[in-house]
Amino acid sequence: GDSVTQMEGPVTLSEEAFLTINCTYTATGYPSLFWYVQYPGEGLQLLLKATKADDKGSNKGFEATYRKETTSFHLEKGSVQVSDSAVYFCALISGGSNYKLTFGKGTLLTVNP
Amino acid sequence: DAGVIQSPRHEVTEMGQEVTLRCKPISGHDYLFWYRQTMMRGLELLIYFNNNVPIDDSGMPEDRFSAKMPNASFSTLKIQPSEPRDSAVYFCASKIGQERTGELFFGEGSRLTVL
Numbered sequence: 371g372d373s374v375t376q377m378e379g380p381v382t383l384s385e386e387a388f389l390t391i392n393c394t395y396t397a398t399g400y401p402s403l404f405w406y407v408q409y410p411g412e413g414l415q416l417l418l419k420a421t422k423a424d425d426k427g428s429n430k431g432f433e434a435t436y437r438k439e440t441t442s443f444h445l446e447k448g449s450v451q452v453s454d455s456a457v458y459f460c461a462l463i464s465g466g467s468n469y470k471l472t473f474g475k476g477t478l479l480t481v482n483p
Numbered sequence: 484d485a486g487v488i489q490s491p492r493h494e495v496t497e498m499g500q501e502v503t504l505r506c507k508p509i510s511g512h513d514y515l516f517w518y519r520q521t522m523m524r525g526l527e528l529l530i531y532f533n534n535n536v537p538i539d540d541s542g543m544p545e546d547r548f549s550a551k552m553p554n555a556s557f558s559t560l561k562i563q564p565s566e567p568r569d570s571a572v573y574f575c576a577s578k579i580g581q582e583r584t585g586e587l588f589f590g591e592g593s594r595l596t597v598l
Binding site: 463475 | 486487514516526574583590591
């Protein structure tokens, strides 16, 4: 079945540091890939997505590139801010599924001033 | 515009009691999803509806769980009887349109504790 594996957290960085959160997946067909973010006390919200190989999703300074050859969708940001502190979820919807979004377990990011 | 609204935000109950969680999706959205979040298993899809009709309930853990969507603006997730292992955060989400990669809009969640 479909699965998403994210790097274990928590991740703690200083403001303006470079961020990478690794994500790899297993899926049938050609999945679409997503990053969702959950700020404290809130529901998840879509951060970015990519729907085919080599696509790059970007939003709010975050980027992720769909790498079919390595089945990866790593999240990066060049300079994090305290306001980026949140839980980040990698997710996929596979080519063979209906509307089921499969999530990784999430990575807690804390950015210190 | 109001987002997805869930109630209650927090519920503490005793084992064996009935629990009802409620969700109001964003107006005009035609898909509604119920997810459960635990530390051990992460986010799991329980069931989803399209135009108020349940489409996939394969994630519902057992017969103690049931979900309904009597109209386009209201859904319930019921657990009867509740057990301690049901303790989790339950999220409702909605989306609009048939595009499979369309954004899901999540509510703030209902945190359930079963003692």
